[in-house]
Amino acid sequence: xxxxxxxxxxxxxxxxxxxxxxxxxxxxxxxxxxxxxxxxxxxxxxxxxxxxxxxxxxxxxxxxxxxxxxxxxxxxxxxxxxxxxxxxxxxxxxxxxxxxxxxxxxxxxxxxxxxxxxxxxxxxxxxxxxxxxxxxxxxxxxxxxxxxxxxxxxxxxxxxxxxxxxxxxxxxxxxxxxxxxxxxx
Amino acid sequence: xxxxxxxxxxxxxxxxxxxxxxxxxxxxxxxxxxxxxxxxxxxxxxxxxxxxxxxxxxxxxxxxxxxxxxxxxxxxxxxxxxxxxxxxxxxxxxxxxxxxxxxxxxxxxxxxxxxxxxxxxxxxxxxxxxxxxxxxxxxxxxxxxxxxxxxxxxxxxxxxxxxxxxxxxxxxxxxxxxxxxxxxxxxxxxxxxxxxxxxxxxxx
Numbered sequence: 161x162x163x164x165x166x167x168x169x170x171x172x173x174x175x176x177x178x179x180x181x182x183x184x185x186x187x188x189x190x191x192x193x194x195x196x197x198x199x200x201x202x203x204x205x206x207x208x209x210x211x212x213x214x215x216x217x218x219x220x221x222x223x224x225x226x227x228x229x230x231x232x233x234x235x236x237x238x239x240x241x242x243x244x245x246x247x248x249x250x251x252x253x254x255x256x257x258x259x260x261x262x263x264x265x266x267x268x269x270x271x272x273x274x275x276x277x278x279x280x281x282x283x284x285x286x287x288x289x290x291x292x293x294x295x296x297x298x299x300x301x302x303x304x305x306x307x308x309x310x311x312x313x314x315x316x317x318x319x320x321x322x323x324x325x326x327x328x329x330x331x332x333x334x335x336x337x338x339x340x341x342x343x344x345x
Numbered sequence: 346x347x348x349x350x351x352x353x354x355x356x357x358x359x360x361x362x363x364x365x366x367x368x369x370x371x372x373x374x375x376x377x378x379x380x381x382x383x384x385x386x387x388x389x390x391x392x393x394x395x396x397x398x399x400x401x402x403x404x405x406x407x408x409x410x411x412x413x414x415x416x417x418x419x420x421x422x423x424x425x426x427x428x429x430x431x432x433x434x435x436x437x438x439x440x441x442x443x444x445x446x447x448x449x450x451x452x453x454x455x456x457x458x459x460x461x462x463x464x465x466x467x468x469x470x471x472x473x474x475x476x477x478x479x480x481x482x483x484x485x486x487x488x489x490x491x492x493x494x495x496x497x498x499x500x501x502x503x504x505x506x507x508x509x510x511x512x513x514x515x516x517x518x519x520x521x522x523x524x525x526x527x528x529x530x531x532x533x534x535x536x537x538x539x540x541x542x543x544x545x546x547x548x549x
Contacts, residue, residue: 171546173546178546203546204546207419207544207545207546210423212419212422212423212544212545213544213545213546214544231427232425232426232427233425235423235424235425236425238423240419240423242419242420242423248418248420249357249360249361249415250357250360250361253353253356253357253360254357254420256353256356256357257350257353257354257356257357257424258424259353260347260349260350260352260353260354261350261353261354261424261425261426262424262425288420291420292423
């Protein structure tokens with residue numbers, strides 16, 4: 161089952177093309193890394209895939225939901241972990257809000273968040289990951305994750321597709337078992 | 346959006362807004378109410394003065410760094426909610442804080458002079474309307490944000506002027522205060538539309 165399909169999606173702001181058009185297909189259980197030319201493009205690519213940012217042209221579908229027209233439904237199927245997101249404030253209150261927004265029992269979200277912090281620790285990225293993964297999801301989008309995070313989350317959520325957005329290194333290297341999408345800028 | 350989500354969002358948002366500012370608003374509101382009570386102003390003039398000052402505080406609360414950071418938080422935009430639902434949740438905390446100033450002023454006034462509660466409905470409604478209009482400025486930059494803040498102040502000033510021009514009885518006070526309802530409604534709708542269209546990319 162395809163959980164993420166991106167068709168010629170780009171992002172333009174004030175006449176500047178920040179993300180060049182790109183395509184992506186991801187099925188359940190698959191992992192992919194998208195390399196972008198800079199941190200801004202990497203962040204925007206992840207946000208387009210997570211239905212947080214709407215593509216200027218082209219389309220993005222999460223579990224067949226169009227992220228431009230059905231963003232709320234699409235977000236129910238995504239766990240988005242931002243890289244440099246500021247602290248979401250009081251963690252317990254933030255978790256309460258997510259539990260309510262995703263119609264989950266508080267205990268269940270606490271258990272799921274606890275699973276993540278148990279393997280990733282209690283740093284900012286781990287807390288953001290714990291918040292994002294407090295609900296059952298078929299797609300995990302990671303914005304510039306630290307080494308090892310993908311493997312850890314893949315063990316934790318083996319059926320979910322995982323998309324990483326990275327800044328392209330000097331020579332593009334793909335990790336074993338992953339599909340890489342080259343920077344298109 | 347159910348009541349549980351609304352409450353949870355409001356609690357999260359309230360925790361991010363400055364508690365010190367809320368206490369300062371209470372203290373200053375109380376002081377202004379007391380000063381008005383000692384002055385030769387009538388209750389209607391005092392209420393209009395508090396309405397304008399309260400609107401300034403409401404705009405300051407809605408434009409505070411905490412409110413701006415919260416409204417632009419990626420955490421918020423990752424939640425499966427529509428713009429109008431986020432708007433409702435994000436309007437509660439600044440609205441509550443905005444109402445503190447006129448309520449404290451009313452308390453300060455009532456310690457010294459006889460109080461007609463209908464007169465103090467206007468400052469509360471002005472603060473709420475100003476807060477709702479100013480919320481749209483949190484997602485805008487430069488002159489566009491300034492324009493929304495000016496609009497918020499103008500709306501409050503218009504309501505205060507109308508209350509001074511109307512008859513000095515309870516029915517007129519309530520009627521003028523109720524004029525704030527459609528203004529607040531449209532301001533909340535506009536904030537919801539702004540949130541729905543907003544792409545959180547401003548940190549770049």
